[in-house]
Amino acid sequence: EVQLVESGGGLVKPGRSLRLSCTASGFNFGDYAMGWFRQAPGKGLEWVNFIRSKTYRETTEYAASVKGRFTISRDDSKSIAYLQLTSLKTEDTAMYYCSRAPETNYYDGSGYYLPLLDAFDIWGQGTMVTVSS
Amino acid sequence: EIVLTQSPGTLSLSPGERATLSCRASQSVGFGYLAWYQQKPGQAPRLLIYGTYSRATGVPDRFSGSESGTDFTLTISRLEPEDFAVYYCQQYGSLPFTFGPGTKVDIK
Numbered sequence: 001e002v003q004l005v006e007s008g009g010g011l012v013k014p015g016r017s018l019r020l021s022c023t024a025s026g027f028n029f030g031d032y033a034m035g036w037f038r039q040a041p042g043k044g045l046e047w048v049n050f051i052r053s054k055t056y057r058e059t060t061e062y063a064a065s066v067k068g069r070f071t072i073s074r075d076d077s078k079s080i081a082y083l084q085l086t087s088l089k090t091e092d093t094a095m096y097y098c099s100r101a102p103e104t105n106y107y108d109g110s111g112y113y114l115p116l117l118d119a120f121d122i123w124g125q126g127t128m129v130t131v132s133s
Numbered sequence: 134e135i136v137l138t139q140s141p142g143t144l145s146l147s148p149g150e151r152a153t154l155s156c157r158a159s160q161s162v163g164f165g166y167l168a169w170y171q172q173k174p175g176q177a178p179r180l181l182i183y184g185t186y187s188r189a190t191g192v193p194d195r196f197s198g199s200e201s202g203t204d205f206t207l208t209i210s211r212l213e214p215e216d217f218a219v220y221y222c223q224q225y226g227s228l229p230f231t232f233g234p235g236t237k238v239d240i241k
Contacts, residue, residue, distance in 0.1 A: 037178075044221065044232055044234050045170070045172075045178060045223070045235075046232065047223075047229060047230040047232070061228055063229050064229065097177055097178070101225075106164060116164065117225060118166075118183065118225075119166070119168040119180055119183035119184070119189075119225060120168075120180065121180045121183070121189060121190075122180075123178055123179070123180075125176075
């Protein structure tokens with residue numbers, strides 16, 4: 001069964017750090033980009049970041065709201081994606097979901113292939129992060 | 134940043150009825166990379182439609198996606214009891230990836 005399981009959430013004070021883990025099973029983890037999303041209580045979904053596969057040099061992208069504070073990484077040997085959260089703020093309080101995305105290429109017609117992500121198709125059940133003093 | 138606007142905010146319908154959900158993008162969505170997700174209370178989002186038109190694995194064919202320029206539509210042909218949920222559109226054709234605010238489909 002294809003599955004993602006998040007862990008590491010909890011209650012943390014503003015300014016502190018936390019590391020979330022996303023453990024994958026049932027598929028070849030190294031073949032996929034991995035991303036994190038979050039959802040504040042009673043609110044909508046927000047993309048946080050993603051990391052591409054080794055094929056695409058594990059490059060990363062971040063939402064402006066977390067850039068410089070959050071770091072995504074991956075360990076393909078363990079099939080785990082990590083999200084390091086630092087300098088946490090009360091507005092970071094949310095359910096954090098990890099998800100996988102297939103990778104693809106788009107040929108731009110001038111000799112270059114643009115790396116793209118397809119839709120995030122499998123999601124974990126989430127881990128709650130509460131930032132409060 | 135592409136802003137997605139969903140309408141209506143809430144759609145009250147009965148089982149068996151047709152649901153039409155709208156998602157309008159503030160600019161062109163690159164590569165047609167528009168997805169629809171379903172989320173039920175206490176659950177993770179579930180991918181329904183990707184690439185504007187394609188159904189994800191295991192999604193019933195009563196769900197369909199379409200587009201007209203920067204206007205995207207999710208249609209549920211006949212609502213089943215398990216379809217009452219919140220639906221989000223998301224564009225993943227350009228960074229930052231963005232979501233619409235959601236449409237809640239509830240039982241009339």
